[in-house]
Amino acid sequence: MSQLIWNGLFVGSFYALVALGYSMVYGIMKLLNFAHGDIYMLGAFTGFAILGAVGGISPGMALPVLLGVLVVTMAVTGLSGVLIERVAYRPLRNAPRLSLLITAVGASFALEYGMRAGAGADPQVYPLRLGGTAVEVLGARITLQQIALIIVAIVLMVGLNLLVTRTREGRAMRAIALDPRTSALMGISVNAVISRTFFLGSALAGAAGVMAGAYYGKIDFMMGFLIGLKAFTSAVIGGIGNIPGTMLGGLLLGLLESFGTYWLGGEWRDVFAFGVLILFLSVRPTGLLGERVTERV
Amino acid sequence: MAALEIDALDVHYGGVHALRGMSLTVAEGEIVALLGNNGAGKTTTLSAASGLVRPTSGKVVFDGKEVTRARPEAIVRAGLIHVPEGRRVFSTLTVHENLQIGGYLVRDHAEIRKRIDRVYSLLPRLAERRAQQGGTLSGGEQQMLAIGRALVSGPKMLLLDEPSMGLAPLVVASVMELVRDVNAEGVSVLLVEQNAKAALKIAHRGYVIENGECVLGGSAAELRSDSRVVEAYLGGV
Numbered sequence: 192m193s194q195l196i197w198n199g200l201f202v203g204s205f206y207a208l209v210a211l212g213y214s215m216v217y218g219i220m221k222l223l224n225f226a227h228g229d230i231y232m233l234g235a236f237t238g239f240a241i242l243g244a245v246g247g248i249s250p251g252m253a254l255p256v257l258l259g260v261l262v263v264t265m266a267v268t269g270l271s272g273v274l275i276e277r278v279a280y281r282p283l284r285n286a287p288r289l290s291l292l293i294t295a296v297g298a299s300f301a302l303e304y305g306m307r308a309g310a311g312a313d314p315q316v317y318p319l320r321l322g323g324t325a326v327e328v329l330g331a332r333i334t335l336q337q338i339a340l341i342i343v344a345i346v347l348m349v350g351l352n353l354l355v356t357r358t359r360e361g362r363a364m365r366a367i368a369l370d371p372r373t374s375a376l377m378g379i380s381v382n383a384v385i386s387r388t389f390f391l392g393s394a395l396a397g398a399a400g401v402m403a404g405a406y407y408g409k410i411d412f413m414m415g416f417l418i419g420l421k422a423f424t425s426a427v428i429g430g431i432g433n434i435p436g437t438m439l440g441g442l443l444l445g446l447l448e449s450f451g452t453y454w455l456g457g458e459w460r461d462v463f464a465f466g467v468l469i470l471f472l473s474v475r476p477t478g479l480l481g482e483r484v485t486e487r488v
Numbered sequence: 489m490a491a492l493e494i495d496a497l498d499v500h501y502g503g504v505h506a507l508r509g510m511s512l513t514v515a516e517g518e519i520v521a522l523l524g525n526n527g528a529g530k531t532t533t534l535s536a537a538s539g540l541v542r543p544t545s546g547k548v549v550f551d552g553k554e555v556t557r558a559r560p561e562a563i564v565r566a567g568l569i570h571v572p573e574g575r576r577v578f579s580t581l582t583v584h585e586n587l588q589i590g591g592y593l594v595r596d597h598a599e600i601r602k603r604i605d606r607v608y609s610l611l612p613r614l615a616e617r618r619a620q621q622g623g624t625l626s627g628g629e630q631q632m633l634a635i636g637r638a639l640v641s642g643p644k645m646l647l648l649d650e651p652s653m654g655l656a657p658l659v660v661a662s663v664m665e666l667v668r669d670v671n672a673e674g675v676s677v678l679l680v681e682q683n684a685k686a687a688l689k690i691a692h693r694g695y696v697i698e699n700g701e702c703v704l705g706g707s708a709a710e711l712r713s714d715s716r717v718v719e720a721y722l723g724g725v
Contacts, residue, residue, distance in 0.1 A: 225623030359592065366578050366589050373576040376538060378593040378641065 193331040201337055203445020204344040204453045207438045208399035209422035210429075211351060212272070212392025218368045218432030219388050221288065225295040226275060228419020229302035230393045234268045234318075234400025235410040236310055242318045253319055254339055257405055260319075261343065263395035264401050272393025273386050280380070299419070306412040314411040342400050348397055348438050354391070355434055364388055368432065417461070424468040430481025439479060461484040490549070491516045491676040492537065493646050497546035499532050499700075507543070508530045508700040512678075514645070519667065519677040521691035521708065523684045523721050529700040530680040531573055534647045537678075538570035539563045551644060565593055567644035573653065573680075575634040579623025583614055586622045586633055590640030600640065607636040610669070628659035635666060645676040647710070652683040664690050684721035688712050696721070 207232050216224045231323045238260045245256065245264060279298045283291050325332045355361035363384050371381050403418075404410045426432075429440025444464060451463035471478065492514040499507040507529050514520045524530050529544075535541045537548050539560040548556045550568045578586050587607060591600035608615035611632050617625060622633060631651050638646055648667065652660040660683065668690045671677050681687035688694055694711045696704035704716065711717045 252507050359588070362581065362585055362589055363582060363592060365585075369578050369580060370576055372540065373572055373578070374589075375540065375560040376564070376570045376572060376576075377589050377637070378561045379589075380559070 193329045195453055195480055196446065197328075197331040197333055197337075197447030199446035200442055201341060201445070202448065203425075203442035204341050204348075205399050205403055206418070206421050206425045207348060207441025208344055208402075209396045209418055210425035210441045211348065211434065212389075212396045213422050214426040214429075214431050214437035215355075215364070215388050215392045215421075215436065218425065219364060219385060220280075220284075220457050223295060223423070224280075224281065224298075224392075225292075225419060226279075226298035226302055227392065227396060228415035228417075228422060229299050229306075229308035230268050230272055230275075230396040230415070231400040231403070231418055231422075232306065232410070232412060232415030233271055233302060234264050234397025235404040235414060236306060236315075236400075236412075237267045237397065238401035238404055239315055239317060239410060243440075244362045257319060257339075257401070258343075261398050261401050264397045268397025268400070269390040272389040272396075275393075276386060276389040281385075299416075301418070302414055310412065312412065314367050314409045317408050317410060319405050320408055328330045336406065340406060343398070343402065347398060351391065351395065352434055352438075360384070360387060421464060424464055424471075427471050427476075427478055430478030433478065433480045436478055436480030443479075489552070490514065490515050491518070491551060492678060493547070493549040494533065494537060495547040495549070497533070497534055497536055498544045499529075499541055500544050501532075501541075501699065506700055507536065507546075509546070510697065510701055511546075512702060512705070514676050514678050514696050516676055517671070517674055519679060519691045520694065521684070521687035521694035522678060522680045522697060522712075523682075523687065523694060523711075523717070525682070525720075526696045530697055531649055533697065534570055534649050534678070534680060534699075537563075537647060540570070561593065564641060565668050567642065568647065569638040569641045569643040569645070570647040571638045571649060572647040573677075575627075575630040577622035577625065577630045577633050577637075579621060581622055582619050583622055583625070583633060584618040586637050587614075587640050590637035592641075594640075594642065603640045603642065607639050608724050610639075611636055611666070615638070628663065629696050631655065631659075631663050632666065635663075635670070639670065643675055645678070646670065647678050647680075649680045650682060651679070652681060652686050660686050684685065684711075684717065685723075716719035 197244055213227050214225060216222055241260050241263055275298055279294050280291060325334045363379045366379060367381055367384050375381055425441040425444045426437050428443055430436030434445055448460050448464055452460045455463065470474060490513045494510060494512050497507050510529060510533055522530050532541060536543045539558055542557060547554060550566055555563050555566060578589065587604045591603060591665040594600050613629055614633055614636055625633060651663050664686050667677060679687050679691060688708045688711055691708045693707050695702050696717060
């Protein structure tokens with residue numbers, strides 16, 4: 192039981208990291224950025240390339256090296272996100288929503304098959320595995336690497352939440368999400384803030400990619416596809432556009448999958464996840480924490 | 489010296505010719521009313537001045553510098569602040585956050601705090617509701633917040649778009665009083681209104697806009713007694 196909860200929370204924290212970028216971009220420009228899952232894949236491959244360049248790593252150094260790789264990867268994927276927005280989405284800012292959506296699917300394919308052309312179609316073995324001694328906590332076997340990864344995930348999410356709720360930049364992001372035109376009248380450069388939003392979301396997805404690579408040990412060019420959909424599901428469950436909601440949605444989806452797998456068998460995991468998505472879309476499309484404010488005119 | 493000079497401005501929205509050679513000036517320290525019916529081009533005039541829409545021809549000069557095709561943030565930085573129609577308060581941000589957003593371009597935190605405190609002392613109702621979400625305020629309070637938010641930007645001049653819209657007469661009076669107080673501190677005002685009566689009460693001068701051009705201009709007293717204005721905008725006699 193506690194093992195199921197732990198596994199769920201662990202996978203869920205990956206979902207949440209990726210979902211945050213989805214949710215922020217949707218919140219600010221009502222775009223479902225289908226290329227977002229592929230940024231996660233790009234992060235995994237970027238980390239892979241850096242680790243390959245660094246060479247042999249002694250097991251004792253694994254964690255510090257991983258943290259260093261995380262930082263560099265986040266910068267790389269963050270800038271990639273900014274570039275994608277600049278090239279693919281900004282020219283269509285005033286186009287119909289559907290054009291933007293189709294462009295997002297195109298950007299997703301471009302990343303996937305660009306990576307296949309560059310790195311090959313075969314899965315790659317991650318050169319870094321966190322050596323883990325398992326410890327027993329309340330009956331659940333938890334490896335130290337899992338604890339390390341989940342701490343990193345929590346730090347990133349708390350940091351993001353503070354940024355959005357407490358800082359000038361965060362206020363500007365929330366203002367643009369509500370009303371871009373009026374935000375411009377406050378002197379906020381809408382383009383600059385959208386770029387920063389893409390940077391943040393893509394950096395988090397890149398971090399999740401490296402963490403997934405180091406944890407699962409194998410990466411391939413399609414690895415972002417499914418997690419992109421799962422991240423979208425997490426965002427919908429929690430309330431897309433709402434940051435704490437999205438974190439909650441990621442963790443809940445992880446838990447649901449963990450328990451669903453246990454009860455129904457592993458082959459039902461994705462059926463279960465997307466069943467939940469359909470359920471939420473039909474019953475509560477605003478998600479758990481997504482709410483409509485009543486406005487007085 | 490003129491604070492704002494709009495000269496022969498043309499604006500097209502697709503095929504619609506919204507402004508046709510619109511011209512007006514606002515002198516430093518003045519309140520100027522811009523009157524006209526729905527669709528006459530009042531909001532477009534303000535939006536062209538604040539950089540939200542790009543004029544096809546003509547000139548906008550603010551504070552001695554041409555800002556015709558400047559970006560909105562450059563115009564805000566220059567001290568020309570547009571308070572949009574319908575207040576446009578950020579509904580899920582708190583009152584305090586709304587005011588902070590007004591100071592987005594101000595880098596000095598202490599200065600922002602000082603200006604917000606001033607807004608609170610000017611508008612104690614907002615101070616009481618500082619932690620409340622903007623969208624939960626009444627219409628009048630939202631209008632006060634929208635103007636307060638603009639004040640935190642440190643304006644030399646305000647462009648006010650229909651501040652009286654949808655407000656009860658008593659509330660309109662207090663909004664107009666606020667505009668007059670702000671103006672008394674040296675902030676020039678271009679006041680767009682359908683409520684000509686309220687606007688001409690506080691304005692020094694006024695213009696009437698029809699079909700995208702200025703058809704009439706004069707002192708507030710002249711406009712109040714002009715038969716065309718009386719008939720069209722002051723509800724006849």
